[in-house]
Amino acid sequence: MKIVRSDSRRGIQYAASVIKSGGVVVFPTETVYGMGADAFNPAACRRIFRIKGRPSNNPLIVHVASVSWVGLLARDIPCAASVLMKRFWPGPLTLVLKKRKEVSCAVTGGLDTVAVRMPSSRAALDFIKAAGVPIAAPSANVSGRVSPVAHADVVDDFSARPKRGPSPDVLIAGGRSRRGMESTIVDLSRRRPAILRHGSITAEAVADALGISAEELLRRRLAAGAVEAPGMLKAHYRPRIPLVVFSTAAAMKKNLLAGRFPYPHKAVFVISPSKMTAVFRRAGFAAEGFRGSAELSRNLYYLLRKAAKSRARVIAAPLLAGAGLARAVNDRLRRAASEITLG
Incomplete structure (x- = not known):
C-alpha cells in the first residue's frame, strides 16, 4: 500500500490515476477515512468488499464532487433532496435515492437505491475531482471493526490482520478526521423521509430543514436484520478488546467503584464524563473524559482505538441521555458493545 500526502498535488494525481485503472484508494474525509473505487467499475467495487471482508449485502456510499453528479447515479431526485443538499452539502449527510440502472448491484448491495454524499473535506473533493468519477466508499477498516479517523488507523488495521489478505493500493494521508463519526443517512426513496x-x-x-418533526423522521420501524444502508449491521464498530456499555454514567460509576465488575481496576479502560474521570483514576482505572455528546461523537473512535492499544483488557462506557448527537453516540456504542448492562 503506497502512502501519499493529501497536500501533495502529485500524490492526489497519482491516487486518481489508480482509480482510473481500477484500483482501490483510501482517502480522508471529514467523517472517517474511506476506501474508494470507481462507482461505475463493478470489479473495482467488489475488490473493496474482499479487502474489508465486508458482507456483499452491505451497500456502499457513493461520494461526489458536485451536486450536478447526483443525476448520474439517481433516477429520481425529489424536492426534499434538493432542500437537504442545499442546506448540508458539502458535509456529513448521505441521501438514499432511487438508483439509475447504470449503478451496479456491487455498489448498492442488491438494493434498488443508491446512497450519495458530497464530503466537505478539501482532500476528498480534490481526489474525487481528479479521478473524474463518483467514488464508492465505505469506511477504510476491516469489516466490523472501529472506523479509522487517522491514516495510522488504516495502517494498523491492515498490518494487524492474523492472515495477510489483500490491501488497498494507495492511502492518502490527511491527518485526523474533523468530525470523527460517519455521516447521517436519510432515506428519500419512499414517500416519507426517514433516518x-x-x-x-x-x-x-x-427535520428543521424539511419542515417536519424529528419524530416523523424516526417513525419507520425496520424489519429485524434489514440492511437498507451502511452501518445497520447489529454488530459493528467493535474494538479489539471487549466493550461493556452501562445504561448511565451513574450506573457505571456505582458498579465499577463497588467492585461489581469481573476485572481488576488496572485492566479496565473507562470512557466517562469529565467530571468523573479523576475519581476513576484515583481508584486505579485508566480513564479518559468527555464534555458532552458533541465531544464524544468526535472522539469515540479515537478513544476505542486508544483503549485497545493500552494494557486494558476491557473497555467500560455509558450510554448518553438526551437526543441530538447522543442518538448517534448511543447507536455506535450499542453496536460496538460486547455486553450492555442496565445495572
Whole structure:
C-alpha cells in the first residue's frame, strides 16, 4: 500500500490515476477515512468488499464532487433532496435515492437505491475531482471493526490482520478526521423521509430543514436484520478488546467503584464524563473524559482505538441521555458493545 500526502498535488494525481485503472484508494474525509473505487467499475467495487471482508449485502456510499453528479447515479431526485443538499452539502449527510440502472448491484448491495454524499473535506473533493468519477466508499477498516479517523488507523488495521489478505493500493494521508463519526443517512426513496443511520447531523437539524418533526423522521420501524444502508449491521464498530456499555454514567460509576465488575481496576479502560474521570483514576482505572455528546461523537473512535492499544483488557462506557448527537453516540456504542448492562 503506497502512502501519499493529501497536500501533495502529485500524490492526489497519482491516487486518481489508480482509480482510473481500477484500483482501490483510501482517502480522508471529514467523517472517517474511506476506501474508494470507481462507482461505475463493478470489479473495482467488489475488490473493496474482499479487502474489508465486508458482507456483499452491505451497500456502499457513493461520494461526489458536485451536486450536478447526483443525476448520474439517481433516477429520481425529489424536492426534499434538493432542500437537504442545499442546506448540508458539502458535509456529513448521505441521501438514499432511487438508483439509475447504470449503478451496479456491487455498489448498492442488491438494493434498488443508491446512497450519495458530497464530503466537505478539501482532500476528498480534490481526489474525487481528479479521478473524474463518483467514488464508492465505505469506511477504510476491516469489516466490523472501529472506523479509522487517522491514516495510522488504516495502517494498523491492515498490518494487524492474523492472515495477510489483500490491501488497498494507495492511502492518502490527511491527518485526523474533523468530525470523527460517519455521516447521517436519510432515506428519500419512499414517500416519507426517514433516518436510517444517526450521524454528525442530528435528526432535529434534518427535520428543521424539511419542515417536519424529528419524530416523523424516526417513525419507520425496520424489519429485524434489514440492511437498507451502511452501518445497520447489529454488530459493528467493535474494538479489539471487549466493550461493556452501562445504561448511565451513574450506573457505571456505582458498579465499577463497588467492585461489581469481573476485572481488576488496572485492566479496565473507562470512557466517562469529565467530571468523573479523576475519581476513576484515583481508584486505579485508566480513564479518559468527555464534555458532552458533541465531544464524544468526535472522539469515540479515537478513544476505542486508544483503549485497545493500552494494557486494558476491557473497555467500560455509558450510554448518553438526551437526543441530538447522543442518538448517534448511543447507536455506535450499542453496536460496538460486547455486553450492555442496565445495572
